[in-house]
Amino acid sequence: MYNLSDTIVALSTPQGEGAIAVIRLSGKNAISICDTIFSSKNLKDQSSHTAHFGMIRDEKNNIIDEVVITIFKNPKSYTGEDICEISCHGSSYIIQQILQLLIRKGARTAQAGEFTLRAFMNGKMDLSQAEAVADLIASESSSSHTVAMNQMRGGISNEIQHLRQELIDFAALIELELDFGEEDVEFADREKLKNLILKINHYIQQLKDSFRLGNAIKQGINTVIAGRPNAGKSTLLNTLLNEERAIVSDIAGTTRDTIEETLNINGVTFRFIDTAGIREASDTIEAIGVEKAYDSIRKSTILIYVYDRTQLNSDHVWNDIQKLKHEGLFIILIGNKTDAFFNLSDARITELTQGQRGQDRNMDWSTIEKQYPIINISANSGENIETLKEVLYKTVLHKKIDLNATIISNSRHYDALHGAYESLSQALENLKAGISGDFIAMDIRHALQYLGEITGEISSDDLLESIFSRFCIGK
Amino acid sequence: MYNLSDTIVALSTPQGEGAIAVIRLSGKNAISICDTIFSSKNLKDQSSHTAHFGMIRDEKNNIIDEVVITIFKNPKSYTGEDICEISCHGSSYIIQQILQLLIRKGARTAQAGEFTLRAFMNGKMDLSQAEAVADLIASESSSSHTVAMNQMRGGISNEIQHLRQELIDFAALIELELDFGEEDVEFADREKLKNLILKINHYIQQLKDSFRLGNAIKQGINTVIAGRPNAGKSTLLNTLLNEERAIVSDIAGTTRDTIEETLNINGVTFRFIDTAGIREASDTIEAIGVEKAYDSIRKSTILIYVYDRTQLNSDHVWNDIQKLKHEGLFIILIGNKTDAFFNLSDARITELTQGQRGQDRNMDWSTIEKQYPIINISANSGENIETLKEVLYKTVLHKKIDLNATIISNSRHYDALHGAYESLSQALENLKAGISGDFIAMDIRHALQYLGEITGEISSDDLLESIFSRFCIGK
Numbered sequence: 015m016y017n018l019s020d021t022i023v024a025l026s027t028p029q030g031e032g033a034i035a036v037i038r039l040s041g042k043n044a045i046s047i048c049d050t051i052f053s054s055k056n057l058k059d060q061s062s063h064t065a066h067f068g069m070i071r072d073e074k075n076n077i078i079d080e081v082v083i084t085i086f087k088n089p090k091s092y093t094g095e096d097i098c099e100i101s102c103h104g105s106s107y108i109i110q111q112i113l114q115l116l117i118r119k120g121a122r123t124a125q126a127g128e129f130t131l132r133a134f135m136n137g138k139m140d141l142s143q144a145e146a147v148a149d150l151i152a153s154e155s156s157s158s159h160t161v162a163m164n165q166m167r168g169g170i171s172n173e174i175q176h177l178r179q180e181l182i183d184f185a186a187l188i189e190l191e192l193d194f195g196e197e198d199v200e201f202a203d204r205e206k207l208k209n210l211i212l213k214i215n216h217y218i219q220q221l222k223d224s225f226r227l228g229n230a231i232k233q234g235i236n237t238v239i240a241g242r243p244n245a246g247k248s249t250l251l252n253t254l255l256n257e258e259r260a261i262v263s264d265i266a267g268t269t270r271d272t273i274e275e276t277l278n279i280n281g282v283t284f285r286f287i288d289t290a291g292i293r294e295a296s297d298t299i300e301a302i303g304v305e306k307a308y309d310s311i312r313k314s315t316i317l318i319y320v321y322d323r324t325q326l327n328s329d330h331v332w333n334d335i336q337k338l339k340h341e342g343l344f345i346i347l348i349g350n351k352t353d354a355f356f357n358l359s360d361a362r363i364t365e366l367t368q369g370q371r372g373q374d375r376n377m378d379w380s381t382i383e384k385q386y387p388i389i390n391i392s393a394n395s396g397e398n399i400e401t402l403k404e405v406l407y408k409t410v411l412h413k414k415i416d417l418n419a420t421i422i423s424n425s426r427h428y429d430a431l432h433g434a435y436e437s438l439s440q441a442l443e444n445l446k447a448g449i450s451g452d453f454i455a456m457d458i459r460h461a462l463q464y465l466g467e468i469t470g471e472i473s474s475d476d477l478l479e480s481i482f483s484r485f486c487i488g489k
Numbered sequence: 490m491y492n493l494s495d496t497i498v499a500l501s502t503p504q505g506e507g508a509i510a511v512i513r514l515s516g517k518n519a520i521s522i523c524d525t526i527f528s529s530k531n532l533k534d535q536s537s538h539t540a541h542f543g544m545i546r547d548e549k550n551n552i553i554d555e556v557v558i559t560i561f562k563n564p565k566s567y568t569g570e571d572i573c574e575i576s577c578h579g580s581s582y583i584i585q586q587i588l589q590l591l592i593r594k595g596a597r598t599a600q601a602g603e604f605t606l607r608a609f610m611n612g613k614m615d616l617s618q619a620e621a622v623a624d625l626i627a628s629e630s631s632s633s634h635t636v637a638m639n640q641m642r643g644g645i646s647n648e649i650q651h652l653r654q655e656l657i658d659f660a661a662l663i664e665l666e667l668d669f670g671e672e673d674v675e676f677a678d679r680e681k682l683k684n685l686i687l688k689i690n691h692y693i694q695q696l697k698d699s700f701r702l703g704n705a706i707k708q709g710i711n712t713v714i715a716g717r718p719n720a721g722k723s724t725l726l727n728t729l730l731n732e733e734r735a736i737v738s739d740i741a742g743t744t745r746d747t748i749e750e751t752l753n754i755n756g757v758t759f760r761f762i763d764t765a766g767i768r769e770a771s772d773t774i775e776a777i778g779v780e781k782a783y784d785s786i787r788k789s790t791i792l793i794y795v796y797d798r799t800q801l802n803s804d805h806v807w808n809d810i811q812k813l814k815h816e817g818l819f820i821i822l823i824g825n826k827t828d829a830f831f832n833l834s835d836a837r838i839t840e841l842t843q844g845q846r847g848q849d850r851n852m853d854w855s856t857i858e859k860q861y862p863i864i865n866i867s868a869n870s871g872e873n874i875e876t877l878k879e880v881l882y883k884t885v886l887h888k889k890i891d892l893n894a895t896i897i898s899n900s901r902h903y904d905a906l907h908g909a910y911e912s913l914s915q916a917l918e919n920l921k922a923g924i925s926g927d928f929i930a931m932d933i934r935h936a937l938q939y940l941g942e943i944t945g946e947i948s949s950d951d952l953l954e955s956i957f958s959r960f961c962i963g964k
Contacts, residue, residue, distance in 0.1 A: 024508075026507065026508040026509040026579075027502040027503065027507050027508070027509055027510065027511070027579065028502065028503040028504065028505035028506065028507035028510075028579065029503065029505070030503035030504070030505065031503065031626060031627070031961065032501065032502050032503035032626075032961060032963065032964075033499075033501040033502070033513075033604070033626070033961055033962075033963040033964030034501040034502055034511050034513070034963070034964075035502065035503075036502065036509050036511060036576070038508075038509070063539055063540040063541070063542075064538055064539055064540065065538040065539070065540060065559050065561070066538065067538075067565075076635070077638055077642070079625075079638075080641075080642075082559075084540050084557075084559055086540070099576075101511070101574075103622070103625050103626050104501075104502065104503065104626055104961075104964075105625060105626045105627065105628055105634075106629070107628050107629055107630065107631075107634055108625070108628075108634065111631075111634075129508070147578070150554075150578050150580060150583070151506055151507075151508070151578050151579055151580045152506070152580065153580055153582050153583075154581070154582055155582065156582075156586075159580075159582055159583065159586075160551070163552055163554075166555075167552070167555075486506065486507060486508055486579075487508075488507065488508040488509070489507075489508030489509075489579075
């Protein structure tokens with residue numbers, strides 16, 4: 015599908031007017047094609063990693079632009095091939111003229127991700143590293159950046175390679191047994207193999223577990239704000255977002271890429287799910303139904319349940335939460351309207367707060383607080399909003415993120431790990447049942463195949479296409 | 490106003506996600522600042538025009554990105570100072586992290602155009618060349634590109650320098666006379682001076698004349714389509730534009746910058762003025778008034794007058810044009826609805842076409858055609874649209890554009906040339922009137938000042954600010 019023998023060209027910087035644009039060529043004719051349009055010097059005679067100022071002229075000798083061409087000679091380049099980077103003036107007209115000229119001279123327009131595909135094909139990086147390049151470019155927060163950077167620098171690859179190697183060694187012994195056929199020798203120590211599989215599966219399970227978090231970091235952590243009408247959910251969201259927006263707007267160029275209702279706290283992105291259905295979740299609790307609202311909560315990592323302290327007592331809150339909770343959902347309770355609350359009569363305050371479990375209440379506040387953090391705020395005045403942010407951030411930290419550990423953030427990797435896990439579990443059962451070596455060998459081969467897919471040691475054109483077509487042009 | 494001693498930094502590629510982004514530093518600490526964040530190599534020890542792959546790390550030793558840094562050492566750089574260009578992954582997050590890191594390390598955010606300002610200050614280019622950089626980036630057609638490129642490569646500067654030098658030599662002789670005061674010597678040959686001033690003013694006039702065209706090329710050539718209601722003006726415009734749009738859409742990235750109702754013919758941009766008032770110009774002819782419509786026509790270079798061949802005879806057309814024409818306006822007559830015309834009865838066709846001047850008509854077609862090109866088209870079927878395009882293009886060529894000649898396209902230059910012209914005319918009059926040398930010397934000094942403003946030999950902070958603030962950041 016991909017022709018790797020020709021020379022590809024693309025604009026590698028974003029579209030639009032700017033001071034500089036960079037056009038990149040890669041392939042065996044990259045330098046000689048540039049030489050035909052660069053009138054100032056013979057690029058072929060220059061060493062790798064050098065930059066050359068000069069003029070690009072078309073076939074009629076008209077000057078298209080004054081440029082700097084930097085050359086990188088294979089294998090010391092991004093793709094592992096000869097690369098020329100043409101840094102020209104950032105004018106759409108000039109960019110088009112240079113691209114068209116290069117195509118007339120024999121280059122071909124690169125497909126999305128084709129430079130990185132070539133880097134993969136030429137062994138400059140494995141598949142999971144290549145995928146991390148796209149993640150890195152798309153990363154919007156320091157945590158997603160760190161996860162992508164670790165992956166690009168081979169974090170996952172090294173682990174997977176290591177696991178594969180151990181399995182391959184054992185698989186070889188088992189295959190050897192099979193070669194001896196009837197002779198009933200056992201080169202592979204069954205007990206050692208069991209332990210190895212247990213060890214590997216334990217590790218794979220850890221990686222699988224990291225996916226929920228890794229995916230949340232990459233996509234942002236889905237956070238639902240729910241509560242009865244007029245609990246102050248919108249005010250809370252606005253207070254959270256407005257403060258943050260002021261910070262974001264100091265940084266030029268980030269705003270256009272941020273999504274409405276995304277909040278970055280200490281480098282972690284929280285993505286607020288803002289469906290009316292959810293916002294009015296307590297309504298829907300009463301009404302029962304509105305499956306979609308529940309569905310959103312089910313897909314979320316955090317639920318911020320907001321209640322009006324001047325209206326609800328501990329039983330109301332407890333009952334609402336029982337209807338909303340599910341396994342894996344981290345719930346934070348927000349007692350809003352603290353300012354108004356303290357203007358209530360003493361009798362009313364007592365009524366709302368002092369209920370005793372087993373007597374007038376099913377649940378008292380202190381029992382609830384043992385299970386869920388309760389933060390009393392005023393969304394209006396901003397009181398305690400910082401505490402809420404801290405708790406949100408710690409919710410992620412509680413899950414013991416070591417951002418420098420290997421974290422799976424790619425669902426393709428998750429699926430492959432899952433497949434490897436299942437195959438190894440099968441192998442383990444077969445081992446325990448004393449089933450013959452050829453079945454075990456097959457299970458292990460399957461596991462090896464799954465693990466190989468992650469790093470791309472095993473890949474197909476379809477897989478490559480589905481991965482690289484998601485890249486931007488020029489990468 | 491501009492501090493030239495510190496090191497400036499900016500993103501030089503357009504905002505937005507892309508494969509690559511380039512961050513540029515310029516100044517005496519550019520290389521040493523980069524060295525503090527680049528962990529792979531000592532950049533100070535590297536030669537100019539070399540590219541270095543490595544990692545950027547922040548103060549906590551976290552990897553921000555894998556980058557290529559290209560260094561250009563003064564004076565062999567765009568600004569004439571030390572320059573580092575950091576080519577990083579095109580992620581907004583990474584760009585912001587690197588910019589902020591560099592600022593913490595002592596760089597300052599560059600103002601718009603500040604790199605080019607420094608190039609000017611350090612004598613890498615003069616002011617008219619610097620201005621051409623911005624024009625070059627903004628150019629949308631091959632003609633505006635050619636004009637900007639010639640200017641950037643010093644076309645205007647060389648001419649102006651040459652004129653100034655000749656004047657300076659003469660001015661020196663006159664000033665010498667003044668030094669001798671009472672002695673009544675004449676070092677400067679009055680006759681030669683007259684001839685020189687005449688020669689220079691003749692040349693300045695040529696440059697001034699080129700401005701109308703140069704400005705039209707830069708801004709696009711204002712073209713009004715006028716005619717009575719239902720003459721087919723909109724259909725014509727759509728037919729012209731639709732064909733062109735199909736071509737434009739083949740070229741990625743140009744569309745977003747093109748303006749509605751702009752037509753590029755063979756590299757020349759025609760900018761259609763599309764006010765209802767103008768479109769219905771013949772109505773306004775009848776009604777008289779609608780000053781705005783006439784104003785638009787007055788500012789235009791070309792008028793396309795469309796008439797319905799099945800309705801108007803030569804007198805109607807002639808009378809309309811008399812009301813619309815003005816000096817310098819190039820008029821093209823478009824006889825529309827040719828297909829319907831030939832379905833008319835012979836008698837009606839005769840009536841519309843065969844009128845004889847001096848008998849039943851004030852004007853016959855053949856007399857009109859001697860003054861204005863007439864093209865019979867069918868806007869509906871597209872018949873003869875190509876001929877119209879050719880005539881539009883030749884209208885520009887008729888004005889004898891040699892795009893490689895020096896063409897003034899900047900109104901600041903025009904104003905300065907005008908000032909120089911007036912001063913020299915004054916000098917000439919004073920010479921003829923035998924007025925004493927000190928007045929003549931003053932006139933010549935004024936002229937020199939005006940000419941010096943074009944190339945920036947004479948400049949002020951205000952002037953520089955007004956020029957460079959129009960640049961994009963990072964250039």
